[in-house]
Amino acid sequence: MNRTLAIVSALGAGLLAVSAPAQTPAAAPAAAPTAPAPVVPQAIPAKIALIAFEQSVFATNEGQVAVQGVQKKYEPKKSQIDTLAQEVDSLKKQLQALPATTTDEDRASRLKNIDTKEKQLNRDAEDAQTAYNADLQEAYGKMAQKVNATMRKYVQDNGYTLLLDVSGQQNPVLWALPTTDVTEAVINAYNTASGVAAPPPAAPSATRPRPAAGAAKAPAAAPKKQ
Known part of the structure; x- marks a missing residue:
């Protein structure tokens, strides 16, 4: 917005210079941007x-x-x-x-x-x-x-x-x-x-594959969620 105003002012100054030799006032410098207010942390009760x-x-x-x-x-x-x-x-x-x-x-x-x-x-x-x-x-x-x-x-x-x-x-x-x-x-x-009902207890035979000697074993718990 300030830049557009400055360009319009400059064009106006040029037109005035052609039509009349009157001196035009200098454009006012743009105002410095205002810094945002700092965010102040607030303590809240922990639960x-x-x-x-x-x-x-x-x-x-x-x-x-x-x-x-x-x-x-x-x-x-x-x-x-x-x-x-x-x-x-x-x-x-x-x-x-x-x-x-x-x-x-x-x-x-x-x-x-x-x-x-x-x-x-x-x-x-x-x-x-x-x-x-x-x-x-x-x-x-x-x-x-x-x-x-x-x-x-x-x-x-x-x-x-x-x-x-x-x-x-x-x-x-x-x-x-x-x-x-x-x-x-x-x-x-x-x-x-x-809304899912509890399943009946699994039969004793419904277990994971049993690893033989030297085979990898399944973890006791599922892997952690990424």
């Missing part, structure tokens, strides 16, 4: 809450249904792995029970067969475990987004000013009053909002 977020995700009714779905998917593979593991154990017992008159060639052949089957067992168990963990991670990611929205709404509606996640084993909270833990409250709030 702190704690939540075990990782555990809460799969503790919801919908989360339990998701876990059981993943477990059911891998039941056939688990049965195959268990059958192969039993076969390897049986072959080892047969080897140990061989009489002293058994030839070295026979023992070597049995050992080679056991080694081949045991390696296959470990590969199958590791592959199944990797696939199981990936599916569990995917299910956790989908559920975590939903539970996170409920969690944020809950703490905002209840006037909390700070929320700390104590899911990990290494968290900075050494002690807190039990009343500050809102994990169960968030789980109940999500169950109410989702």
Whole structure:
């Protein structure tokens, strides 16, 4: 705006100079911009809450249904792995029970067969475990987004000013009053909002694939949300 005014004034001065030799007054300098007022922080009463977020995700009714779905998917593979593991154990017992008159060639052949089957067992168990963990991670990611929205709404509606996640084993909270833990409250709030009923207890056979010796093991809890 100031620049436009200055240009118009300059043009006016030029026209006046052509029509009459009268002297025109100099344009006033532009005013310096006013600095914004500084923001003054204000202290407010603190209301702190704690939540075990990782555990809460799969503790919801919908989360339990998701876990059981993943477990059911891998039941056939688990049965195959268990059958192969039993076969390897049986072959080892047969080897140990061989009489002293058994030839070295026979023992070597049995050992080679056991080694081949045991390696296959470990590969199958590791592959199944990797696939199981990936599916569990995917299910956790989908559920975590939903539970996170409920969690944020809950703490905002209840006037909390700070929320700390104590899911990990290494968290900075050494002690807190039990009343500050809102994990169960968030789980109940999500169950109410989702309308998903609690699933029946899983059958003993509906478990994750059992890793063989040397195979990778699944974590006890789902990976932490990014």
